[in-house]
Amino acid sequence: MEDETLGILASGRGSNFESILEHVEMDILTNVEVGCLVSDNPQARALKVAESRGIHSETVDAENLRDRKEYEIRINKIFKEKGVTLIVLAGFMRIVSPYLIEKYRHKIMNIHPALLPSFKGLNAQKKALKYGVKVSGCTVHYAEEDVDAGEIILQKSVPVKENDTVSTLSDRILIFEHRTYPKAIQLHADGRIEIEDGRTRIDYSGDWEKKWDKRQKKFIEQQRKAWKDKKVYKDVFE
Ligand code: GRF
Numbered sequence: 001m002e003d004e005t006l007g008i009l010a011s012g013r014g015s016n017f018e019s020i021l022e023h024v025e026m027d028i029l030t031n032v033e034v035g036c037l038v039s040d041n042p043q044a045r046a047l048k049v050a051e052s053r054g055i056h057s058e059t060v061d062a063e064n065l066r067d068r069k070e071y072e073i074r075i076n077k078i079f080k081e082k083g084v085t086l087i088v089l090a091g092f093m094r095i096v097s098p099y100l101i102e103k104y105r106h107k108i109m110n111i112h113p114a115l116l117p118s119f120k121g122l123n124a125q126k127k128a129l130k131y132g133v134k135v136s137g138c139t140v141h142y143a144e145e146d147v148d149a150g151e152i153i154l155q156k157s158v159p160v161k162e163n164d165t166v167s168t169l170s171d172r173i174l175i176f177e178h179r180t181y182p183k184a185i186q187l188h189a190d191g192r193i194e195i196e197d198g199r200t201r202i203d204y205s206g207d208w209e210k211k212w213d214k215r216q217k218k219f220i221e222q223q224r225k226a227w228k229d230k231k232v233y234k235d236v237f238e
Contacts, residue, residue: 004189005035007084009075009092014046016090016111019178020185021053022222028215029182032189035082038075040094056082068097076103086188089143090181098145106151106195108143109188111181113173115139115155120148125170128160136160136169138177140184142195151200153184153193161235172232175223182219183212 008017017037023029037050037057050057058078065071071094079087089096089110101108114124116139119131128136137157144150156176160169187193187202194201224237 001031001189001191002085004032004185005083005085006032006088006185007035007075007079007082007086008037008046008088008090009094010037010039010044010046010090011041011093012044012046012091014044014049014090015174016177016181017046017088018049019219020088020090020182021049021055023182023216023219025053026218026222028219029186029189032185035084036078038078040071040092046090062094068095069099072097072100076100086185087143088181088185095147096143101143101145106142109153109181109184110141110143110148110150111177112139112141112148113170113177115157116141116148116152123166125173126166129164129166129169134160136173138173138180140180142200151195151198153187153200153202154180156180159235168231171227171230172235175227175232175236178223179216179220183216186212 010017021034024032024034034055037046037055039047039059040062042059042061047057047059060071060074062071085107087104087108089108096108112124114128115137119127135157137155139152140154141152142150158172158176192203192208227233227237
């Protein structure tokens, strides 16, 4: 099977991007390489992450471009040059238009910090708290023309605590985003995802998940250390 080359789109912090890179560096994600990062925001921390890890990055500023298509033609050119086979939206604040979606049908993934179809759009964690749900989480899905729509690949639930703030709930979800996104990418790269009637069917045969969990252990150990001083540490790691 051909290696998967990722083209990452990110607008801000880039922590999901970072966790994907760490999974590659730790040989947890296999047959996957990160080809490049494109950001629409010259101030994005994600650009610094790329620089520090030797990943090719470019800023494509949308300001002087007439429309979304023109913007995406620029992005597509970069992705073509880098041989990108899978586009990974990691906190990308622009809506992807049909131009790119059609070119990369079922080859664009997104992560959303809620259990879709609940709480689409911005501030999903705030919406979840306001609604009073007792469980939230994250969803990795293929991107479609509509925002936060498309076939769901993986979901991970986390409890919502009575004393949660937007910040603590976001952190608790983020810890699992960092584990779930790489897993979905590996499933895609391994050709394990079939799509039928708007649903995915995932082939976990041959102890796929057991093997993945075993490989991912060292990332989780690293996470444990990194989150040691955060409020949600106890909820997630103990
Ligand atoms: C994440 O919560 C992700 O689910 C959402 O945007 C946020 C991006 O965070 N789509 P980061 O830039 O990956 O740190």
